[in-house]
Amino acid sequence: MNVLEINHLAVELPVEGALRRVLHDVTLSIGPGEAVGLVGESGAGKSMASRAVIRLLPAGAAVHGDIRYSGDSVLAMDRAALRHFRTHDVAMVFQDPRAHINPVRTIGDFLLEALLERGERRDDARAAVIAVLAAVGVSEPERRLRQFPHELSGGLLQRVMIAAALAVSPTLLLADEPTTALDVTTQSDVMVILDARRRERGLAMLFVTHDLELAAAVCDRIAVLYAGFLVEDAPAGDLHRNLRHPYTAGLLASRPDPVAPRPRLAAIPGRPLSAFEVGAGCAFAPRCAFAVERCHLERPELRVLDAGRVACHRAEELAGQLALSPTPGGSE
């Protein structure tokens, strides 16, 4: 059974009194020990999707569709079940460790709290926490427990947050841009730790990021979000070799190439749409170089193609035509 199954998830948030759609249609599953990268531009709904899984949405949010953890509907959980789910089964690593850790309490308080709340003995919890800290590469774990968040560097603090997530021995780890607030060298350290722990413990992981390369490097599968729609879901190794969706192809083409630098960075023309601006057709159609009339009128369903899934009317026709180059006539 899959650890996590998301079916046709749609989320609406109240904005100035009216509900606004921020997530249209996301269908995704994560198997045991599998890492899925959720990528997309800012505002595509990546964080919203990961937060919906743990039911961390602003008050008044309307959630449609279905989210299942090991077969149990997360959306239907009552208070006690939800708490059990949050304390035992799932853990979240947030983007900015400094904002997500209470500044006036020690690292020890922070790490032990969840375990003590579960009713574990203090000595056992302490030993477990020290072991996890050592495992994520924090030196002198015992001394760290007495320190305050402001005494630790950003990278170290992010390791502490990862340790907090791992300390509860979850089956599912939600990582919401865990490396965005860190500098590049620390980023890679943190990713190596996360990846190693995941393989060691057979953790299922949803890795939210806007770094396509990073996602491809650590994840088994990549899911691409655009304007609240899941547009493509493909094995990580397959994404570069086998281009299926024009948006993904555009994203990949827009990366700076370290081998043969172009004088001007390629870009997808137009600006990213917000989820609520999407019309009747394909969300990417207004910016797509391959859009035909049908693309503007009819919304493409996500369907299985080769090893992955893609939401594009012309995926089969375009196979082979999409290249890792800027969309024709696209850049200004």
Next chain:
Amino acid sequence: MATLEAPLVATPAPRSRRRPDWVVLSTGTVIALLVLMAVFAPLLAPDNPDYANILATNQGPSAAHLLGTDSFGRDLLSRLIYGVRLSLLGPALIILIATLVGTVLAILSAWYGGWFDRVVSRAADILFAFPGLIFAMLAVAMFGPGLVAPVVALSISYTPYLMRVIRAEALRQRNLPYVAACYVGGLSVRTICTRHILRNVMPLLVVQAALSFGYALVDLAAVSYLGLGVQPPTPEWGVMVSTGQSAILAGHPQESLLAGLMIVITVVAFNLLGDRLASRQKGTVRP
């Protein structure tokens, strides 16, 4: 960051490098002395505060009576020292009750919002409409003069002041990401409110309590002055200001003057301390 974290040098505690804060030190000393006076009044007072001597009324300072005597010939210094007890106990009770009730209400309404928040906030608005003194007089009219009725009434009227300030800060804290992280970690509401939010509003709470203490003392002294609080001959500063009045015209202002001076010193000490703590709080760690 990675390069910075390599030499894991212990950072010295920031407190040790801080220069002494003279305002906090001096006001703290005054308050500490007042508390010591209250506790050790029987040891410090040279005379029995209630011992009247009709042969030595309204005397000036002398070796026998360092600050002179009042219109009943009682030793003023002793009365002032004993007066610290009730003069501090009343405001302390008021602030204790108002802070406790105010904080609980503030954090609950910040956390739950909705109708609970609306009811609490409107109730606070209604209480704002009544000045504390009027409230205290009403209580005295109903339950009779003494310490209890004004203290309870003033506690009620001070609660909204503390509640409003703490609610605003608790609301800000509640919307910070670390609270969401706690929530997602499956911590109970009680744990989040007491161990996280309360801990973060604590500095503000201390400042507000210190500032309100001065006002509560003045209000309570006013109640006593009006004869609605503790009754003479109990030594209490408000009472002493009132009983000393008749002697002023006779050219013996010392009782009212000295009692008033004690009130001023205490209130100024608490207000300066509160102000200084408030301005220092702006520089403390905040997420």
